Amino acid sequence: MRDFLKRLPKAELHLHIEGTLEPELMFTLANRNGVKLPYESIGAVRAAYEFDDLSSFLELYYSGMSVLKRAEDFHDLAMDYFRRAHAEGVVHVEMHFDPQAHLARGVELESVMEGLGLARREAEREFGMSTALIMAFLRDRPAEEAMRVLESAAPYWELLDAVGLDSAEVGHPPSKFAEVFQRAKMLGIPRVAHAGEEGPPEYIREALDLLDVCRIDHGVRCLEDPELVTRLREEEIVLTVCPLSNVRLKVVERMEDHPLPELVEAGLRVTLNSDDPAYFGGGMLANFQACHDAFGWSRETFIQLAGTAIESAFISERRRLELHRRLAECD
Ligand code: HPA
Numbered sequence: 001m002r003d004f005l006k007r008l009p010k011a012e013l014h015l016h017i018e019g020t021l022e023p024e025l026m027f028t029l030a031n032r033n034g035v036k037l038p039y040e041s042i043g044a045v046r047a048a049y050e051f052d053d054l055s056s057f058l059e060l061y062y063s064g065m066s067v068l069k070r071a072e073d074f075h076d077l078a079m080d081y082f083r084r085a086h087a088e089g090v091v092h093v094e095m096h097f098d099p100q101a102h103l104a105r106g107v108e109l110e111s112v113m114e115g116l117g118l119a120r121r122e123a124e125r126e127f128g129m130s131t132a133l134i135m136a137f138l139r140d141r142p143a144e145e146a147m148r149v150l151e152s153a154a155p156y157w158e159l160l161d162a163v164g165l166d167s168a169e170v171g172h173p174p175s176k177f178a179e180v181f182q183r184a185k186m187l188g189i190p191r192v193a194h195a196g197e198e199g200p201p202e203y204i205r206e207a208l209d210l211l212d213v214c215r216i217d218h219g220v221r222c223l224e225d226p227e228l229v230t231r232l233r234e235e236e237i238v239l240t241v242c243p244l245s246n247v248r249l250k251v252v253e254r255m256e257d258h259p260l261p262e263l264v265e266a267g268l269r270v271t272l273n274s275d276d277p278a279y280f281g282g283g284m285l286a287n288f289q290a291c292h293d294a295f296g297w298s299r300e301t302f303i304q305l306a307g308t309a310i311e312s313a314f315i316s317e318r319r320r321l322e323l324h325r326r327l328a329e330c331d
């Protein structure tokens with residue numbers, strides 16, 4: 001099964017590029033940039049990755065990225081991930097990035113875009129991998145700040161496949177960002193949002209009604225609201241579910257308790273993703289394997305989920321056809 005899951009052409013729709021920072025690269029970049037880390041060793045970094053919830057993770061996530069300073073660092077970060085993902089049979093990666101987390105440290109958007117842009121072209125050339133870019137707003141920061149970031153990103157609007165919404169969810173409903181997302185819509189930029197990870201089903205409704213998103217990131221708490229489940233099914237909204245992330249952040253206690261089988265059974269359009277692979281115990285292959293181990297899913301189920309990811313990826317129709325063909329040939 002592992003060989004099959006590795007061969008399966010996987011499209012990843014929910015990944016935070018800053019969450020791919022492995023401890024090894026964290027130390028390399030800290031040395032290169034003269035950043036002092038609060039850890040003695042690589043082992044100590046890994047040992048610190050025990051989380052109680054989303055916010056206890058976010059603290060380490062934002063502190064880890066302090067080593068990212070220049071375009072070169074963002075390039076190395078992304079290439080390090082693309083290389084690993086390629087080795088796991090990932091053919092397409094859509095990456096969220098958090099400009100506000102970098103601006104707050106004096107790192108300009110230009111450096112982020114230059115480094116990620118370089119890495120994207122290299123991944124295409126070296127691995128035949130396609131990539132997409134999702135500029136995320138931090139929902140625990142003021143909406144006005146998000147609006148300023150969106151406006152200041154004008155030179156890069158063409159390069160953005162979507163805008164997203166992440167960071168601490170509870171207490172920061174999608175409604176807070178209605179205007180920002182309205183502006184993105186006016187600019188013709190597609191929209192996605194994290195909702196229903198720790199937040200209530202109501203946040204999923206708001207993301208649909210007020211942010212007009214085409215996908216919901218996580219969305220697992222929709223099951224608490226049967227009418228919402230019906231709506232998600234009828235409107236064919238894709239959920240980008242991140243099973244290992246949900247276990248590590250204690251959205252669920254154990255993989256065996258994860259509502260993924262229920263979501264699939266309910267006829268929802270579900271995809272599997274890694275979220276922050278360096279922090280949550282593995283990339284796409286580990287997430288697929290964990291689902292196999294916990295739910296005993298057949299090849300057909302994995303083919304169905306991989307197909308849903310290809311259907312809803314931000315790629316050209318030509319690339320979509322190519323990936324569907326590769327999926328059909330995979331056995
Ligand atoms: N949830 C919300 N915000 C995030 C996450 C997450 O899993 N990872 C990085 N930012």
Ligand code: ZN
Nearest residue numbers: 166194217275
């Ligand atoms: Zn996420």
